[in-house]
Amino acid sequence: DIQMTQSPSSLSASVGDRVTITCRASQSISRYLNWYQQTPGKAPKLLIFAASSLQSGVPSRFSGSGSGTDFTLTISSLQPEDFATYYCQQSYSTPWTFGQGTKVEIK
Amino acid sequence: QLQLQESGPGLVKPSETLSLTCTVSGGSISSKTYYWGWIRQPPGKGLEWIGSIYYTGSTYYNRSLKSRVTISGDTSKNQFSLKLSSVTAADTAVYYCARIYYYGSGSQEWTFDSWGQGTLVTVSS
Numbered sequence: 179d180i181q182m183t184q185s186p187s188s189l190s191a192s193v194g195d196r197v198t199i200t201c202r203a204s205q206s207i208s209r210y211l212n213w214y215q216q217t218p219g220k221a222p223k224l225l226i227f228a229a230s231s232l233q234s235g236v237p238s239r240f241s242g243s244g245s246g247t248d249f250t251l252t253i254s255s256l257q258p259e260d261f262a263t264y265y266c267q268q269s270y271s272t273p274w275t276f277g278q279g280t281k282v283e284i285k
Numbered sequence: 286q287l288q289l290q291e292s293g294p295g296l297v298k299p300s301e302t303l304s305l306t307c308t309v310s311g312g313s314i315s316s317k318t319y320y321w322g323w324i325r326q327p328p329g330k331g332l333e334w335i336g337s338i339y340y341t342g343s344t345y346y347n348r349s350l351k352s353r354v355t356i357s358g359d360t361s362k363n364q365f366s367l368k369l370s371s372v373t374a375a376d377t378a379v380y381y382c383a384r385i386y387y388y389g390s391g392s393q394e395w396t397f398d399s400w401g402q403g404t405l406v407t408v409s410s
Contacts, residue, residue: 212396221381221400222332227388233398265332269395273347276332 180204180268184277190285197253199280201266206246210270213242213251216279217262225264226251256282287311289382289401296407297376303369303406307382308362315340315360320385320395323356323367325378326403333378337385338365372408379403 181204191197201211209229214222224233226242229249239254253260261284266277293305314321322337336346338356346354350369358365369376386398
């Protein structure tokens with residue numbers, strides 16, 4: 179199985195900060211990488227697919243990059259509604275696997 | 286607008302079978318563009334893909350659960366279902382159903398683009 183490792187596991191940031199989350203795959207997954215946002219008690223929400231394609235309706239402050247084994251999710255200017263847990267997920271091979279999550283908290 | 290709604294017992298006894306149904310509205314599980322799947326999340330933990338089904342009836346399961354999982358579809362009711370047998374406390378989780386969108390031209394361009402609200406299933410005697 180492909181292991182997905184996110185860093186950091188948590189971070190504290192302020193409104194307006196630029197935030198970067200990293201996801202590393204245990205083997206090359208090309209660009210078959212998705213990012214999700216989950217707020218407490220809610221289902222995950224798709225933000226980015228194919229490493230860098232913004233899902234319809236998602237604010238442009240979210241962006242994704244990377245290929246192969248290393249990927250990043252960037253929030254250019256953190257908003258109050260962005261405090262949540264973020265997950266990466268690979269679709270290169272089954273079983274599709276998720277990272278352990280990165281919790282973004284208010285500083 | 287697409288909506289997915291999970292339903293089923295919230296409490297299952299150890300060694301019994303967990304059964305959940307996902308009812309889809311605003312879209313059809315017979316669509317050739319989508320798979321449909323189940324994902325679970327133990328309390329306070331991360332996400333685990335359980336398996337998926339295509340309109341043809343083809344299924345794909347996480348091999349860690351494969352011996353205990355069955356996913357089936359009912360196109361007449363626009364529903365798909367999950368059965369997980371021989372459950373233990375480790376199967377306690379929020380179970381989500383989701384639509385899986387195929388966005389590309391190859392065999393790996395898949396993403397979970399729409400999710401149900403999730404349902405908590407507790408395994409306890």
